Amino acid sequence: MSYMGNKSSLRVIPVKVEPVSSLTPGERSAVLEACARLKRIAGPLIPILHAVQNALTYVPRDAVPLIAAELNLSRAEVHGVVSFYHYFRQEPAGRHVIHVCRAEACQSVGAVALETHAKQALGVDYHHTTADGAISLEPVYCLGNCALGPSVMIDNRLQGRVTAQRFDALVARARAES
Amino acid sequence: MSALKIFVPRDAAAASVGAHEVAEAITREAARRGLEIELVRNGSRGLLWLEPLVEVVTDAGRVGYGPVAPGEVASLFEAGLAQGGAHPLRLGAVEELPQFKSQERLTFARVGVTDPRSVADYLAHGGYRGLKAALTLEPAAIVAQVTESGLRGRGGAAFPAGIKWKTVLATQAEQKYIVCNADEGDSGTFSDRMVLEGDPFVLIEGMTIAGLATGATRGFVYLRWEYPDAKVALDAAIEAATGAGYLGENLCGSGRSFFLEVRLGGGAYICGEETSLLESLEGKRGQVRFKPPLPAIAGLFGKPTVINNVITLASVPVILDRGAEYYKNFGVGRSRGTLPIQLTGNIKHGGLIEKAFGVTLRQLLYDYGGGSLSGRPIRAVQVGGPLGAYMPESQFDTPLDYEAFAAIGAMLGHGGIVVFDDTVDLAAQARYAMEFCAIESCGKCTPCRLGSTRGVEVIDRLVAGENAPKQEKLLRDLCDTMLYGSLCALGGLTPYPVISALNHFPEDFAKPAAAQAV
Numbered sequence: 001m002s003y004m005g006n007k008s009s010l011r012v013i014p015v016k017v018e019p020v021s022s023l024t025p026g027e028r029s030a031v032l033e034a035c036a037r038l039k040r041i042a043g044p045l046i047p048i049l050h051a052v053q054n055a056l057t058y059v060p061r062d063a064v065p066l067i068a069a070e071l072n073l074s075r076a077e078v079h080g081v082v083s084f085y086h087y088f089r090q091e092p093a094g095r096h097v098i099h100v101c102r103a104e105a106c107q108s109v110g111a112v113a114l115e116t117h118a119k120q121a122l123g124v125d126y127h128h129t130t131a132d133g134a135i136s137l138e139p140v141y142c143l144g145n146c147a148l149g150p151s152v153m154i155d156n157r158l159q160g161r162v163t164a165q166r167f168d169a170l171v172a173r174a175r176a177e178s
Numbered sequence: 179m180s181a182l183k184i185f186v187p188r189d190a191a192a193a194s195v196g197a198h199e200v201a202e203a204i205t206r207e208a209a210r211r212g213l214e215i216e217l218v219r220n221g222s223r224g225l226l227w228l229e230p231l232v233e234v235v236t237d238a239g240r241v242g243y244g245p246v247a248p249g250e251v252a253s254l255f256e257a258g259l260a261q262g263g264a265h266p267l268r269l270g271a272v273e274e275l276p277q278f279k280s281q282e283r284l285t286f287a288r289v290g291v292t293d294p295r296s297v298a299d300y301l302a303h304g305g306y307r308g309l310k311a312a313l314t315l316e317p318a319a320i321v322a323q324v325t326e327s328g329l330r331g332r333g334g335a336a337f338p339a340g341i342k343w344k345t346v347l348a349t350q351a352e353q354k355y356i357v358c359n360a361d362e363g364d365s366g367t368f369s370d371r372m373v374l375e376g377d378p379f380v381l382i383e384g385m386t387i388a389g390l391a392t393g394a395t396r397g398f399v400y401l402r403w404e405y406p407d408a409k410v411a412l413d414a415a416i417e418a419a420t421g422a423g424y425l426g427e428n429l430c431g432s433g434r435s436f437f438l439e440v441r442l443g444g445g446a447y448i449c450g451e452e453t454s455l456l457e458s459l460e461g462k463r464g465q466v467r468f469k470p471p472l473p474a475i476a477g478l479f480g481k482p483t484v485i486n487n488v489i490t491l492a493s494v495p496v497i498l499d500r501g502a503e504y505y506k507n508f509g510v511g512r513s514r515g516t517l518p519i520q521l522t523g524n525i526k527h528g529g530l531i532e533k534a535f536g537v538t539l540r541q542l543l544y545d546y547g548g549g550s551l552s553g554r555p556i557r558a559v560q561v562g563g564p565l566g567a568y569m570p571e572s573q574f575d576t577p578l579d580y581e582a583f584a585a586i587g588a589m590l591g592h593g594g595i596v597v598f599d600d601t602v603d604l605a606a607q608a609r610y611a612m613e614f615c616a617i618e619s620c621g622k623c624t625p626c627r628l629g630s631t632r633g634v635e636v637i638d639r640l641v642a643g644e645n646a647p648k649q650e651k652l653l654r655d656l657c658d659t660m661l662y663g664s665l666c667a668l669g670g671l672t673p674y675p676v677i678s679a680l681n682h683f684p685e686d687f688a689k690p691a692a693a694q695a696v
Contacts (some may be wrong), residue, residue: 042479043441045461050403050442077462084620085444085461087403099404103365104560104607105596108523109551141447141564141614143404144189144368146520146596147226147528156406160194 021062030055031063035070045071045081057090071133075122094129094136097175098122102139105146114150115139115166123169132177181214182260185240187290188219189369189375190407194249197230201651202250204232207488213475220378223272224530233272235263254397277546279306280506283515285493286532289376297348297422300379306326306424308495313432320323320391321347324494326502327512333359333450333487334562334591335667336513336580339494342484345474346392349482354394356385357459357478357485360408361443361450364563366594369518370488372530374401374408377492378415382386382425382438383489387498388484389436396682397438397477400455403445412440447564447618451666452485454620465620466666489518489591508534513579523596524561525548533578540574542595554599558683560607562591564614565671568604581631587678589671591619604683609637611675615668625660632656633676640687650687664667 001025023031034051038044048067052059059082068078082088100115111113129136143149148160151165154174162170186201187193201217207574208215223231231244241262243254250267257265271345272278283289291297300306312320325340362370367600371379378535385397401409416438420424427435441459443449449458453467456478497505507515513535519542521528526548543549543556550556558568567588569576576582583590598607612633619626620632633656640649657673664670680687 012301018454043461044460046444046458047441081461085446087445097193104564104610105366105523105594107607107610108596108598108602113303130505140445141618142363142367144362144371145194146366146368146522146594147525148191148194148229149523151194153404158190158194158407164494 020163021066023060023066024060027056027060027063028066031060031066032070035067035178039070045078046074046085049082049085057093059090089136092130094133096134096155096177097136097138098171098174099138099140099143101141101145101149101151101153102144103142103146105142106149106151108140109149111150114152114162114164114167118167121164121168133141135171181216182208183216183218183235183260185218185220185235186230187222187376188294188407188411188543189222189229189372189444190372190405191372192222192227192229192231193407195220195229195245195694199248200230200232200246200251203248207251207255213255213260214615218293219295220292221289221294222372223278224286224372224532225275225277225527226529227527228269228499231272232268233686234259234387236260236264238262240273242269242275243267244269253294257340258560261692263602269446275528277531282516282534283533284496284505284508285373285380286377286518286530287496288380289372289530292377294376294378294411295418297379297418297424297487299332300377304400304499305379305495306383308498309383309390309424309430312390314516315477317347317391317393320387320498322430323497323502324391327497328371328504328509329493329497330402330513330580331487331488331591332489332493333452334364334589336590339486339490342474342486343391345472346394346482346484349475351482353396353479353481354392355478355481355483356388356392356394356491357456357483358397358399358491358628359450359452359485359487360399360405361446361455362402362488362591362592363450364594366522366560366563366596367520367592368522369520369530369593371405371408372518373413373488373492374405378408378412379419379696380492380495381412381488382415382419384436384494386429386436387494388426388486388491390483392433392482393482394482395435395437397436398459399438399440400443400448400449400459401440407438409442416440426534446620447614448620448668451668453666455485463620465622468665470671477536489592510534510536510577510579511581515583515591517578517590518596519578521597524552524556524595524599526551535579536577538570538575538577539595543574543597549596550597550599552599552601554601556597557600557602557648558604558607560596560597560598560675562589562674563594564593564611565667565674566591567674568607568682569678570682572682581674587674589674602681604686605637605641606686608676609634609641611672612637615672619668623663623665623669625663626665626672629664629669630655630659630672633660633672637676637687643688646688650680 228244257263454464458464615630
């Protein structure tokens with residue numbers, strides 16, 4: 001057997017090296033706590049992702065291998081789920097999250113003008129956070145307030161009949177809170 | 179003398195225009211006056227233009243005031259709220275208001291009336307009579323009642339509920355499931371949310387009956403994250419129902435069991451499609467499954483599963499209580515019973531109207547809705563969510579009936595009507611339909627995944643007037659491919675708003691060549 005034909009005997013056996021996790025001890029324990037609490041329920045992954053995001057405002061990239069190991073899934077499977085659902089963030093949120101409804105019922109009463117105003121007033125586009133870390137801006141497709149639009153949701157609180165002035169007042173109030 | 183009973187809705191829509199602040203102001207004002215009050219946070223009556231709607235129990239029934247601003251609360255007390263005293267905001271007896279009185283409230287009978295946290299109040303208003311009746315029947319007899327009632331899926335597909343249930347009943351398995359689709363993503367709809375927040379027990383009762391009918395012992399409510407108040411209301415109701423012996427092991431001493439839990443979605447419109455919802459519940463990406471197998475045979479975790487919309491399941495208790503015949507006597511043609519209609523968008527009197535099938539769009543828009551909010555002429559309505567057709571004024575006499583809508587290339591869907599005045603640009607709306615499909619496509623099938631993005635581009639070129647006849651032909655061809663080649667309704671129905679806009683409002687797509695050249 002020639003040397004050339006027997007490459008496999010010289011193949012370097014890969015050594016599994018875990019990259020250093022960027023998770024702080026607090027973040028790591030929040031992820032592990034969510035897994036420990038929920039991993040035995042039927043279909044645990046999405047409830048765990050909700051719990052992690054509730055605790056940390058987002059699902060850190062380095063939480064993915066941890067969750068994968070806890071649920072005996074591949075990283076690809078967990079990453080696939082995190083990235084599929086619009087709600088799960090992969091970057092930290094500001095202190096408040098504003099979801100602006102872009103759907104048709106709100107469009108019929110001025111949602112397009114409101115979203116333009118929101119972006120200008122905050123100085124950020126969708127999926128971004130203001131420089132002072134106060135507010136993240138996200139689009140949403142229907143908040144179920146279609147007879148009282150345009151609607152936004154600030155954190156978990158729905159707001160209807162939102163004019164540009166009312167939007168500014170809501171933002172000012174949110175900024176004052178934190 | 180008993181405490182003055184005042185109702186202020188807890189409903190998220192009412193809260194979005196200040197109901198919580200009004201409730202706080204009422205509590206403060208009553209304390210200041212040394213008045214003893216009982217403040218009930220009810221669901222909304224659905225007369226949303228009157229929110230926040232304050233109701234007071236008087237000798238002459240429940241008298242309403244609205245829309246009330248927090249600053250007006252003191253003046254309400256000043257006017258003699260306890261006696262239903264005169265005030266500019268006084269509406270009289272709420273149930274006598276013409277928009278309310280002329281409804282047929284079967285599924286929504288208690289929404290806005292009762293305290294959604296109280297089992298006792300639910301029982302006092304006819305709750306759990308459907309379950310009591312079901313407990314005396316064999317599973318096949320319960321299924322027969324649902325089939326006989328003519329109830330069709332209210333989520334949009336309008337598939338006969340009884341047929342689904344019958345398949346699950348006939349399929350042998352050690353575990354079966356009842357799944358409630360509460361992923362109400364269609365723009366212009368909120369009837370699920372109003373039931374979840376305003377009368378969650380009726381959904382719980384409906385799901386429990388479905389469990390008894392099919393031999394399922396576990397249920398899941400798949401709820402969109404955008405409805406946090408509904409989550410709180412439903413969790414509280416499940417706990418209360420379990421505490422009162424209406425859920426869990428040996429419910430009502432029957433020896434039967436039914437366990438229920440709520441799961442939150444992740445903001446994916448596609449998860450309103452039943453098979454992607456099941457994937458999502460299993461913890462996966464919400465991608466559509468091939469059918470067969472039907473969920474009724476191999477659904478959640480591969481087990482036989484009844485999957486129905488909130489309104490479908492919430493309509494079951496009244497059918498079991500009053501009988502299939504009673505329910506069936508409402509409606510027209512093959513659309514039996516009632517439909518909770520949501521009148522939304524640019525409309526003066528928007529809200530929830532539960533009516534028997536057969537009412538026309540024109541009656542809803544003008545008799546109930548009072549015309550547009552802006553006061554301008556109504557130019558188009560979109561019925562059935564983001565996948566529904568845009569309908570022009572010439573179609574406003576269409577009765578709300580699944581078949582009548584299908585006959586004109588439209589669909590009733592989940593009963594949402596979005597109103598647009600004459601400032602609407604239908605080409606922009608058609609573009610948005612394609613854009614929405616591109617954002618929300620699960621990516622499994624090509625016509626939807628790629629067709630939606632190409633659709634946006636073709637509409638842009640069409641509107642820019644780049645060889646318009648060719649672009650229009652291409653757009654129609656693309657829509658044809660999506661319509662017939664997509665795996666589910668998202669790609670398959672996105673052509674509805676696009677083609678209807680193109681057919682009924684061609685002028686919005688055709689920019690005059692001269693204007694282009696300038």
